[in-house]
Amino acid sequence: MKKYNFVAPCHFGIEAVLKREIQDLGYDIVKVEDGRVTFEGDISAVCRANVFLRTAERVLLQVGRVKATTYDELFEAVKAMDWEEYIPEDGKFWVKKASSIKSKLFSPSDIQRIVKKAMVEKLKLKYRVNRFAETGNEYPLRVVFYKDEAIIALDTSGDSLHKRGYRKNTAKAPISETLAAALIMLTPWNKDRILVDPFCGSGTFPIEAALIAANIAPGMNREFTAENWDNLIEKKLWYDAINEANDMINDDIEVDIQGYDIDGEVVEFARKNAELAGVDHLIHFQRRPVSELRHSKKYGFIITNPPYGERLEEKEQLPPIYQALGRQYKALDSWSAFVITSYEDTEKYMGLKATKNRKIYNGMIKTYFYQFMGPKPPKKKENLR
Structure with missing residues (x-):
């Protein structure tokens, strides 16, 4: 061929x-x-x-x-x-x-x-x-x-592939679906580990994590320009791709994925988006400020996109937000945190030095992906007969 x-x-x-x-x-x-x-x-x-x-x-x-x-x-x-x-x-x-x-x-x-x-x-x-x-x-x-x-x-795509079709309700300055998926995939997170986004907004991080966990292909529920190119691509090939994707889905799984936001209306947006994505049963959304971020289990992950403060008056509000994030993260036993932001004083106000710091462009905005690595969980001992 x-x-x-x-x-x-x-x-x-x-x-x-x-x-x-x-x-x-x-x-x-x-x-x-x-x-x-x-x-x-x-x-x-x-x-x-x-x-x-x-x-x-x-x-x-x-x-x-x-x-x-x-x-x-x-x-x-x-x-x-x-x-x-x-x-x-x-x-x-x-x-x-x-x-x-x-x-x-x-x-x-x-x-x-x-x-x-x-x-x-x-x-x-x-x-x-x-x-x-x-x-x-x-x-x-x-x-x-x-x-x-x-x-x-x-x-061949038409609309950008970040348009999965589920994000009908958006909050201010949402992160794109493709970037959210990429950042999750840059971390060691997997579906057996807890994931919390304390600034979940439209729910993009939790939804993309749930799609990954359930092995749901991101392009299953949308159209592409090349679907009409019957001179080049047989319709059967599109059906084959969708059938392959359907066969791979495993959404009958137990996961702990949570999204918090201080704005109750935004939390409702996130819930509706998760329903459209078919993963609402895999995510727990809750109205909660970052100052109340806590979890009883160990070895979890924070993956989040906190406010950047692109305007000067917004920047003045950022120190207490990042201080609260740092304080709550430190209280979580053996967790890891991954934060994408353009805020240059992130480490200063979180009170932590990042293990790694990766430069990422979010549209035209230069941002940094701060990675605060916690310890790995102990390997499960196999039962010996």
């Missing part, structure tokens, strides 16, 4: 997590770059990657990579590509987005115009027509320039 290259963009700083996810799906890694992972697979990878990947922002089907420092070079390189293998005669095609970093060609609108023009010229020759009706299925493209090299790719 023919092999293709796929590009999976992700948040800066979590490339290693996405790489591991892709390898776990059985695909070979071609290249890892800042903010994206390129991998190889057959056409069914479009379906499986969109349905199963928790940390990718979208799945792009790479048509080509080209070096170009002039618009003439870009035009000729794009025109030389085999567009007829991807886009049917009635297909609607356009460059949905172009970006450029450290490249001589830096105007997104000009890049979009030249790429579209080159595609039209190539397809006019192949289909022997002078114009295209573009009344058929949609084939959006993305062009990513970096250091004069461009990735030319079809966007």
Whole structure:
């Protein structure tokens, strides 16, 4: 079966997590770059990657990579590509987005115009027509320039993969579903360990943890642009991916996942979102301030996204919040804590030095993932007969 290259963009700083996810799906890694992972697979990878990947922002089907420092070079390189293998005669095609970093060609609108023009010229020759009706299925493209090299790719996902379909109710400044999943996967947490988010907001961390625990694929309940590409992908391949995902679900499990927030309305939002995600039976949500964070069991995890205070007047309110988080965490016997925030005085006011501190970009905001590692639980002794 023919092999293709796929590009999976992700948040800066979590490339290693996405790489591991892709390898776990059985695909070979071609290249890892800042903010994206390129991998190889057959056409069914479009379906499986969109349905199963928790940390990718979208799945792009790479048509080509080209070096170009002039618009003439870009035009000729794009025109030389085999567009007829991807886009049917009635297909609607356009460059949905172009970006450029450290490249001589830096105007997104000009890049979009030249790429579209080159595609039209190539397809006019192949289909022997002078114009295209573009009344058929949609084939959006993305062009990513970096250091004069461009990735030319079809966007198979449509809406970003962080849009799982469950977060209808949002609180202020929610963390994205893909980033929340990636941060959980950066920790040693597993479904046998307690997880508490004392600033749960819309419930994203607890819900993503429950989806991971129950092995529920994140893309099961949404649509993708490439589902309509019947010239490239048989419908059966989409059904196969969903059936595979259904077979893997195990939500009849015992877990201890909790979400607290000081705002009662926000807690209700989180409960409703968990219901939409099908994991409300796996999570306990409660209105509770961080000052009342406590748990009787040992070896638990705090994974949370506390207030950042991006505005000056908000920053003034942060010290007591982080002091309370640090105080309550210290009182928890043998727990670990993982905190994503842009607040530079996190360690100062928590009164703790992080074991590790990882730089992560949450959208355009530079944040840090503070990791306060507690001891590992003792290994369970096997019963000897």
